[in-house]
Amino acid sequence: MNGALLTVKNLKVVFHTYRGTVHALDHVNFTVLKNERFGIIGETGCGKSVTSLAIMRLIEQPGEIVEGEIIFDGKDLVKTQENALNTIRGREISMIFQEPLSSLNPVMKVGFQIGESIARIKNTSIKACKNDIAEVLRAVDLDPDRVANLYPHELSGGMAQRIMIAMALSSKPKLLIADEPTSALDVTIQAQIMNLLDDLVSKMNNTVILITHDLGVAAQFCDKIMIMYAGTAVEQAKTEELFANPLHPYTKGLLKAIPRVGNRDRLTGIPGSVPDLVNPPSGCRFHPRCPNAMKICSSQKPALMEINPGHLVACHLYGDENG
Amino acid sequence: MKMDEILIEIQNLKKYFPLKRGIFSKGLYVHAVDDVSIQIPPRRIFSIVGESGSGKTTFGRTILRLIEPTSGKIIYKGRNIMNLNQKEMMTFRKKMQIVFQDPYNSLHPRRLVKDIIGEGLSIHEKISSGQILERVKEILKKVGLNEDHMFRYPHEFSGGQRQRIAMARALILNPEFIVLDEPTSALDVSVQATIVDLLIELKNTFSLTYLFITHNLAVVDYISDFVAVMYLGQIVEMGSKDDIFNSPSHPYTYALLSAIPDPDPKKKRSRTIPRGEIPSAVNPPEGCRFHPRCPYAKEICKRSEPEIVEVSKGHLVKCHFPLR
Numbered sequence: 323m324n325g326a327l328l329t330v331k332n333l334k335v336v337f338h339t340y341r342g343t344v345h346a347l348d349h350v351n352f353t354v355l356k357n358e359r360f361g362i363i364g365e366t367g368c369g370k371s372v373t374s375l376a377i378m379r380l381i382e383q384p385g386e387i388v389e390g391e392i393i394f395d396g397k398d399l400v401k402t403q404e405n406a407l408n409t410i411r412g413r414e415i416s417m418i419f420q421e422p423l424s425s426l427n428p429v430m431k432v433g434f435q436i437g438e439s440i441a442r443i444k445n446t447s448i449k450a451c452k453n454d455i456a457e458v459l460r461a462v463d464l465d466p467d468r469v470a471n472l473y474p475h476e477l478s479g480g481m482a483q484r485i486m487i488a489m490a491l492s493s494k495p496k497l498l499i500a501d502e503p504t505s506a507l508d509v510t511i512q513a514q515i516m517n518l519l520d521d522l523v524s525k526m527n528n529t530v531i532l533i534t535h536d537l538g539v540a541a542q543f544c545d546k547i548m549i550m551y552a553g554t555a556v557e558q559a560k561t562e563e564l565f566a567n568p569l570h571p572y573t574k575g576l577l578k579a580i581p582r583v584g585n586r587d588r589l590t591g592i593p594g595s596v597p598d599l600v601n602p603p604s605g606c607r608f609h610p611r612c613p614n615a616m617k618i619c620s621s622q623k624p625a626l627m628e629i630n631p632g633h634l635v636a637c638h639l640y641g642d643e644n645g
Numbered sequence: 646m647k648m649d650e651i652l653i654e655i656q657n658l659k660k661y662f663p664l665k666r667g668i669f670s671k672g673l674y675v676h677a678v679d680d681v682s683i684q685i686p687p688r689r690i691f692s693i694v695g696e697s698g699s700g701k702t703t704f705g706r707t708i709l710r711l712i713e714p715t716s717g718k719i720i721y722k723g724r725n726i727m728n729l730n731q732k733e734m735m736t737f738r739k740k741m742q743i744v745f746q747d748p749y750n751s752l753h754p755r756r757l758v759k760d761i762i763g764e765g766l767s768i769h770e771k772i773s774s775g776q777i778l779e780r781v782k783e784i785l786k787k788v789g790l791n792e793d794h795m796f797r798y799p800h801e802f803s804g805g806q807r808q809r810i811a812m813a814r815a816l817i818l819n820p821e822f823i824v825l826d827e828p829t830s831a832l833d834v835s836v837q838a839t840i841v842d843l844l845i846e847l848k849n850t851f852s853l854t855y856l857f858i859t860h861n862l863a864v865v866d867y868i869s870d871f872v873a874v875m876y877l878g879q880i881v882e883m884g885s886k887d888d889i890f891n892s893p894s895h896p897y898t899y900a901l902l903s904a905i906p907d908p909d910p911k912k913k914r915s916r917t918i919p920r921g922e923i924p925s926a927v928n929p930p931e932g933c934r935f936h937p938r939c940p941y942a943k944e945i946c947k948r949s950e951p952e953i954v955e956v957s958k959g960h961l962v963k964c965h966f967p968l969r
Contacts, residue, residue, distance in 0.1 A: 365833035478922050508696035508860065513904035513918040535833065538906030542913070561910045579838035580908050581863035583890060589867065591839030595803040 326393075327497060327529050328354040328377070333390035335372055335381055342600040346372045346385070348553045348607070351626055354497070359523070359530045361544030361561070363537060367596050369553040370533045374499045377531075378417060379407050395496065413443055416490035420502035422482035426474040433459075433470025436489050443493045458488040462518060480511040484518065491522055498523070501533045516543060537580055541565060546632075549573050552597050552607040555626065559633040569635040571612045606638065614639055652687040652854050653708070653822060658717030660700075660707050664927065675926045677703040678714070679878035685854060685871070687821070692857040692865045694901070695875035698923045704875070705824045705858045709741050710734065721822075739769050742815035746827035748807030752799040758785075759795040762814045769818055784813045787850065789843060805836035809843065816851060824856045829864060841868060862905055866890055874898045877934040878926055884960035894956050894967040896939050933965065941966055 335347040347369045354360045362370045375381050377392055379399055392399040395414065399407070419425045427435055436455050437448035444451065456466035462484040474482060483503060490498055500519070504512035516539060523530055534540050540547055541561060548558040549570065557570040568574045575592040594611040597603050603610050609619035618638050626636045658681045661674035677700045685691045695701040706712045708719055710726065719726050726737055745751040752761055762784065763777040772780075782792045788809040799807060808828060815823055825844065829837040841864060848855060859865060865872055866886065873883040874897065882895040893899045900919045919938040924930055930937055936946040943966070951965045 365835060480922050508923075509862075509904040510696065510900055510919055511922060513906070514920075516906070517918060536906065537834075537908040541908045541910040542906045565908070565910055576835060577908070579835045581838070581841070581861070581867045582908060583863050583866045583902065583905055586867060589838040589841060591837070591842065592835035593839065595805055595836060596833070 325356055326353045327356045327358075327395060328531075329391070329393040330373070330377070331391040331393070333373070333376060333392065334388050335369075335376055336386055336388055338384040338386070339600075344599045345602050346553050346599060347376065348602070348623075349390070350550075350553075350555045352548050352555060352558060354529060354531060357527055357529055359532060359543055359545045361540040361547040362531060362533045362550060363535065363540050363547055364550035365535055365596060367552070367599065368550040370535075370550050371501055372553075373550070374417065374501050374531065374533055377499065378411060378415060412439060412495075413493045414495055415497045415499065416493060416495040418483070418486045418490050418498070418500045418503045420505050422479060422486045422506075423474055423477070425486055426477075426482060428474050430473070431470065432472050432474065432477070432485055433466075436470075436485065436492065439489050440492050454492070458492045459485075461491070461522065462488045464488075478511075479507050480514060483507065483515050487515075487519060487522065491526060491528070494526060494528075496529060497531065498528045499531045499533070502535070503532075504539060505534070505536070512539070519543070537576065549576070552602060553599055554607050554623075554636065556608065556637070557633075557635045558626075559630075563630070563633055567630075567633070569629060569633065569640060570608075570637050571614050571639070572608050575611075575613075606636075650686050651684045652722065654682075654684045654718075654720040655708060656682050656718040656720065658682070658704070658707060658719070659715045660703055660712060661715045673927055676878045676929055677926060678707060679929075681717075681875075681878075681880050683873055683880070683883065685822075685856065687854050688848070688852050689870040690848065690855045690857055690868055691871045691873070692859065692869040693873050693875055694859060694862060694865050696860055696901075696923060698877070698926060699875040700878040700926070701858045701860075701875050702826055705743070705826050705856060708856065709738075709743055709824060711743070735769070739765075739818045740820050741822045741824070742818065742820040743824040743826065744808070744811045744815050744828050747831050748804055748811055749799075749831070751811055752807055754799055756798070757795065758797055758799070758802075758810055761799070761810065762795075762817055765814065765818045780817060781813075784817050787816065787847065788813045803836070804832050805840055808832065808840050812843070812847065816847065819851070820853070822854045822856070824858065826858045827860070828857075830859065830861065837864070844868070862901060874901065877923060877929050879934060879963065880961075881935065881963045882961065884957075888957065888960040892957075892960075892969075894960065894962040894969070895935075895964050896941055896968065897935050899968060900938075933963075941968075 330350060330352050333347055333350045337344040337346055364370045376387055381387055387400055433455050437451045440451045440454045441448045455470055459466040459469055464484055504515050532543055544561050547561050547564050549556050551572050557573045568577055578590045581589055592611055605620045605622050606624050609615045624636045624638045626634050628634050629640050658678055660678040661676055664673040681704060693701045707714045759781050762781045766777050766780060781795060785792060785794060790809055829840050869886050872886055872889040873880045876897050882898045893902055904918055921938045932948050933946045933951050936942040945965055951963050953961050953963045956962050956967050
């Protein structure tokens with residue numbers, strides 16, 4: 323059996339803004355096993371990106387991790403010193419962002435930028451990495467002779483994302499965090515990139531956290547999915563189980579709201595909109611929009627409970643009377 | 646289709662944007678829309694689907710003459726609006742409205758909602774501000790907002806509510822035809838579904854005709870009557886919704902459909918995805934514009950541009966070897 327690579331316990335992140343404190347993450351718990359593809363899904367403002375930044379310890383002022391543990395490979399990253407983190411970032415944990423073009427330095431050639439990250443890990447000069455650069459570019463189906471000499475503005479979105487993937491995987495990280503890697507891309511390019519990621523990750527046995535708002539992308543890629551809403555984790559299950567048997571009213575609502583090709587049944591949206599996290603709703607944060615809301619929902623936050631083996635949900639509908 | 650069954654007809658519409666290089670360099674053009682013809686029957690939803698750079702947004706704006714076309718005809722109820730002067734165009738503008746993609750940029754941040762929605766009325770109709778307020782109140786209810794919202798600013802609204810305001814602004818002049826340019830693309834799925842349903846409901850209440858521009862095929866399948874697929878400034882396939890989704894004939898349409906990730910983990914994603922990316926519209930490929938990415942491309946596709954053929958009644962395909 324695979325052990326846990328990453329365990330997030332009671333993670334709480336706030337941002338101090340002039341409007342007040344934004345409660346971005348409220349006691350989030352999850353575990354990612356080795357070699358697992360873990361999806362974090364949610365809509366705008368649900369805290370999925372903040373979760374990934376917290377894992378990388380990239381939450382900066384005015385944000386703050388106020389509570390919780392992030393245990394990666396036996397170490398608690400929340401307590402790790404900044405200089406020790408630099409041996410983890412980019413080496414053991416790599417990240418791919420949504421906007422590949424804004425993640426690249428516009429005034430340096432692509433080959434040099436890839437070389438920089440490889441040289442740092444290998445502790446050599448960029449010149450000495452020439453073969454490595456060519457190898458990583460070939461791995462993402464790009465022609466090294468041509469692409470290495472291009473500047474970022476000469477790349478298309480799809481090529482730029484391939485380069486980000488190449489850089490992220492060049493250190494053979496234990497954990498790869500992909501934050502909306504295809505959201506800025508067209509569908510045909512999205513399909514190319516997801517196929518590529520699929521192949522590379524299978525070959526290299528990386529553990530992946532895929533963050534996306536697209537249930538389709540997650541359904542095709544992930545082994546396990548966690549659904550987030552307004553800074554809380556509401557449901558977690560194996561992908562097949564989650565789609566076949568969604569438990570949380572928010573998950574059910576989301577699944578009914580996605581239009582699918584070939585399915586012309588009436589769509590039902592979720593009334594209302596995502597709450598302001600300066601003043602999040604009391605109790606369950608979904609209760610103002612929930613079709614099944616009960617009295618207890620507005621007063622008490624539901625705990626995450628295991629309903630079926632491996633299927634966790636935070637909802638009073640499934641709890642005993644005491645919550 | 647008979648003439649009287651068509652609200653708006655576009656004939657051979659072209660829009661080339663000049664690229665300014667240097668004084669001595671030859672004129673280069675972005676072929677944003679290149680010879681597009683469509684017919685939209687009244688009270689129907691006609692969708693234009695395409696990826697970024699396909700020219701779908703330029704096409705939508707050119708129809709309303711928000712961008713002047715390079716050539717072509719736009720025939721609205723039998724009248725070519727290309728020949729109209731500014732004053733005559735004014736009266737047509739009342740009938741044709743547009744809703745933009747990004748509700749965060751398309752509403753003036755420092756104006757009250759009542760002024761944003763009522764502005765069209767104060768331009769086109771000689772009525773008092775009291776009457777304008779009444780009309781604004783009325784239309785707000787129709788789009789699912791209420792009159793308290795009139796005296797607020799756009800930043801107080803969520804994305805979905807803003808798109809409702811944009812819809813109210815378009816509807817207040819009682820238009821017949823609305824161009825919807827990616828109206829739900831900036832919204833979250835749970836909100837998108839409510840807006841899509843609102844659009845359908847408003848279309849039925851006000852007997853509207855929509856040109857729906859989007860990259861989201863799933864929404865197209867849900868909402869449309871007719872669909873045209875654009876690639877590099879041209880329509881490559883057009884037909885009824887069933888034609889496009891049940892028997893796609895152009896390899897590009899087929900590729901688009903197979904590239905959508907299915908939100909069902911049991912249906913595994915297709916691994917046959919076209920290679921490469923959309924080429925530049927400055928120098929579109931010779932012959933069929935899709936040939937460099939097409940898995941079925943033959944010699945002829947590189948040399949000659951395919952004619953538009955009718956594979957079944959009303960189902961048009963621009964391909965040398967349409968799929969059956």
